[in-house]
Amino acid sequence: MTGFNSIPNKPIVAIVGRPNVGKSTLFNRLTGTKNAIVSDTSGTTRDRLIAETTWGNKQFVIVDTGGLDLHSVEPVWDQVLLQIESALEQCDVVTFLVDTNDGITALDRDVAEILRVTDKPIVLAANKSDNDTRRSYASEFYELGFGDPIPISAYHNYGVEDLMDLVLSKMPDTSNVQEHEQGMRLAIVGRANVGKSMLLNSVVGEQRSIVSSLAGTTRDSIDVTIEHEENTITLIDTAGIRKRGKIERGIEQYSVLRSTRAIERSHVAALIIDASDYSTAQDTHIANYALESFKAIVIVVNKWDLSKTTGFTKQEVLSDIRKRFKFASFAPICFTSAINKTGIKTMLNTTARIYSEWSKSIPRADVRKTVLSAVAEHPPTMKGKRELKIYSAVQDGAMPPSFTFFVNHADMIHFSYRRYLENKIREDYNFEGCPLRMRFRGWHR
Secondary structure: OOOOOOOOOOOEEEEEOOOOOOHHHHHHHHHOOOOOOOOOOOOOOOOOEEEEEEEOOEEEEEEEOOOOOOOOOOOOHHHHHHHHHHHHHHOOEEEEEEEOOOOOOHHHHHHHHHHHOOOOOEEEEEEOOOOHHHHHHHHHHHHHOOOOOEEOEOOOOEOHHHHHHHHHHOOOOOOOOOOOOOOEEEEEEEOOOOOHHHHHHHHHOOOOOOOOOOOOOOOOOEEEEEEEOOEEEEEEEOOOOOOHHHOOOOHHHHHHHHHHHHHHOOOEEEEEEEOOEOOOHHHHHHHHHHHHOOOEEEEEEEOHHHHHHHOOOHHHHHHHHHHHOHHHOOOOEEEOEOOOOEOHHHHHHHHHHHHHHHHOOOOHHHHHHHHHHHHHHOOOOOEOOEOOOEEEEEEEEOOOOEEEEEEOOHHHOOHHHHHHHHHHHHHHHOOOOOOOEEEEEEOOO
């Protein structure tokens, strides 16, 4: 299975270069987003960051890679190199980015040596050519042996059009290849260092995200799509979410923001918690955020291979989690061990099932029957001389499941009666793992 099977029919462009030459700035320029973290800190981008984009009438995939530094002593840099090599192996065109402000460096020559052994087309771009003087410096990079360098300024959008014209001319023609429909988007979320990236790698079957024992290794959200039992699932690996007071300013702050946005663009959130340390308030905070965003949710107890050490039985853990997550009593709970690759199939089957629940629609007549029957069984209480009447209800949306109740006094709905109606809907139609959006609209006959 390849890491780019989410978009197998679109050309792939990898942006490669030493640290801090502006790769992420160019990525953001080409995608029209701020998905790549931009910082003056060397080595900010570690994982492959992937996005679909369009230039002119051409659709393609752009990949932002970590800065190549063969001399770094940082513990994860060997894995960064593997990620870059994977991107080079799977891409169609390489954009080799250098910095006119610094001139040719030893690291640039290291990158050039790596690129020389690839058979992929390489386009050399001399970034930070912000004025005529710096543009004249671009010719220096001809020495690297990749043809005429194109002077650009990704930040000021200078020369980017010329660069992309050349890049697009080297792309393979995929116009006759049929597109594949995208399916469920599954965000893998949780506290730092609970095993999210390792779990994703176990699912995908390749070293797709960097796995490290260092908390906060995954800074950007990473997408990869798999096929599972006729279901297309796009997995989104995210940076660990910490309490606001513990979030460092700068890179990690942006990463946390990106993690919450990953939840927002997902269909299902898999909340990963640590079997050896599952009783934390932060887990419930993350679950609350997913539910407030009306995403389906599954709670995944990872590192279950450590249960022999912790001494907790599965029943004890289930009971404790149910007490702590009373507000998400409808969420299924799975047990996995990413390192042993156990429980993975069950987790994927569960996410596919609750995605189906999140997407389904109930006929109008059936919803009305359920609600009116519930009201007849347990009428709402009066408030003074005012009497709450519920005339009807309808499911007026899916993804998430949304219900509108037609009442005479919308302000009289108490949270306890609201919960009663929700429970009755769940009794008849399940909606496992799904928060229900319930709205009450004043209406008079």
